Amino acid sequence: MQESLKEGVNAVRTVEVDGGRTIDFMGEDLRVYATPELVRDIEYTCRDLLFEHLDDGEDSVGTRVEIDHTGATLLGMSVNISAAIVSIAGRLVTFDVTAEDSVEPIAKCTHTRFVVETAKLKERLKAKAAKA
Secondary structure, three states: OOOOOOOOOEEEEEEEOOHHHEOOOOOHHHOEEOHHHHHHHHHHHHHHHHHOOOOOOEEEEEEEEEEEEOOOOEOOOEEEEEEEEEEEEOOEEEEEEEEEOOOOEEEEEEEEEEEEEHHHHHHHHHHHHHHO
16 A cells, blocks of 8 residues: 555545446336445446556455435436545545546545555465365
8 A cells, every 4th residue: 555545535526327337127217326336336446446556466345335315316316426535544545435427425424445556366266166
């Protein structure tokens, strides 16, 4: 991890709510941003922010997501996801995240990621696969 990785580091990502990011179980007229897709977009926003401050051979994995998805975002709308690092404890990094569309805030989230050395992770996964 680089010295630039500090509390307060932040980023904003804009995503367009396309068909793949919406629910389909209530019919075409009620397609809105699906919570699992919002969580995925939050994870990628935080991972990309963190990745800018990691050394070669490091990446991160999500370990916790606590989310309140409070507003429906319509198909075709854009959402701004704002993430800020609020805590670093060794390799554990915690983010405060908010999301809003052009009308209202739609989510508040706390997300935690763990910084891993990809070579070590690959070896652990190979060992687990051998046991499976």
